[in-house]
Amino acid sequence: MTKSKRLMELMIAVNKRRRFTVRELAEEFGVSTRTIMRDLQVLDELGLPLYAEYGPHGGYRVLNERLLPPIMFSEQEALAMFFAYQSLQHYGALPFSEESVTALKKFYYYLPDDTKQKIDRLQERVVFWTPKRQAAVPHLKLLLDASLQGRPLRITYDSREGPGERAIQPIGVYSYNGYWYCPAYCFRKQRYLLFRVDRVLQAEPAGEEHPAVDLSEYTITDWFLPPPQQPPGPGGDAHGLLQLEVRLTKDGVRRCRWESWFQEELVVGEEGEGLLRIRIRHDEMDYYTGYFLSLGADAVVVQPPELVSRLREAVRKLYDAYGAGETAGPP
Structure with missing residues (x-):
């Protein structure tokens, strides 16, 4: 096995395992521990975040900010991927705004010159336009994280009646016409409500003592179903249709x-x-x-x-x- 192929397979292996020892990898790849140590050093220099744990039960583990293994794209797939990213450019805010910019730059940088020229020409003819709103959404990522973790939040929301506090558990977030929205279960009104994210003035975790509801069977896609087809709220159907x-x-x-x-x-x-x-x-x-x-x-x-x-x-x-x-x- 060539060194370049071994490095690629090694990157895939450590991403899957997340925790490993040099000896385990040496046995798997049929090389010496010294060779694996050199290969891990190369991966570390390429940006793979490895952490060494010392002691009798030590080894290596991959930190959360790990690199994904290389993926091969056809030219048409590369064009589709680029414009999937490009469609986000008109949003005033994203829950992963910095990452989307760096990913797009990396993706474009490594494309062949002729593919870059096709993308440049297409950008002059194709655009995914969305109204760019100026309203700030500082709590967008917190709402998304809370939906992923099934965690209630305490928020101050600027509703029709004015700012007020309430506890909610987000289902997810979605964007429509340039605004971000968060469907959530409202503990005060005991039913699902829709919140516009730019109107969330403050947000923080509700704390371990606050009860949570099981929304694992209620996805963001369910929110767009006709209300009678949506999963019932905790304790029964509380949509108030x-x-x-x-x-x-x-x-x-x-x-x-x-x-x-x-x-x-x-x-x-x-x-x-x-x-x-x-x-x-x-x-x-x-x-x-x-x-x-x-x-x-x-x-x-x-x-x-x-x-x-x-x-x-x-x-x-x-x-x-x-x-x-x-x-x-x-x-």
Whole structure:
């Protein structure tokens, strides 16, 4: 076995084992312990973070910030990987922002020159655009880590009623239209709620004494299922679903079809008008108020009554803001 092949296989072996002795590796590769020591020194110089443990039960172990073994890509796979990373560039914040930048630079640096030229040309013709929001999300990574570890957090959240404290257990995080969102179980309201991450003013672990809920069977993908199909909350179904019914004009139907989650529930008549019936959570009320208000007279909400009241209040405020019927003229 050549030295280069042995080094590659050695890197794969130590990444899998995470803890090993020089003698174990020497026996596995059929070389002397002196040769393995030299090979480990080469890997260490390449950046593989090894830690030596001394004593009768000592050996080596790989630290968490370990290097992954080399992976071979075809040119088309390399292009796909690059633009998968490139699609993140318009996000104002990422839970792994620094790592994504360094990974992209490394990936691009080692590509052949002709592949780099293809990528450069494609960057002038293809872009994955997302509105870049200026709102800071300092607690994004903490929310993601808490969802991975099943750990409750205490947060201060700037809701419709103003800043307030609560305990939550995140399900995960996702990005939509440039904003980051965190579905979570709220211990105060004992149901699942959606939190916008830039409105989380403070966040910290709730502590070992705070009870946790088992969300291992509730993934971030489940959050996007229709509410009746989602896993029930701890202690039973506590979604508090509301029936939404909206009458739509022909133009309203066309605009609603832009939203992927309205496709199956939207019923279109022979003349092109439509009727939308879906079940929504109470914490989605703000979103639907703004959304159907933006459709104007092309969408008339029939129920739930609370959403109708919110829309009427929003229209009244607009009416007052524009002079309560006064005709605007030149100054």
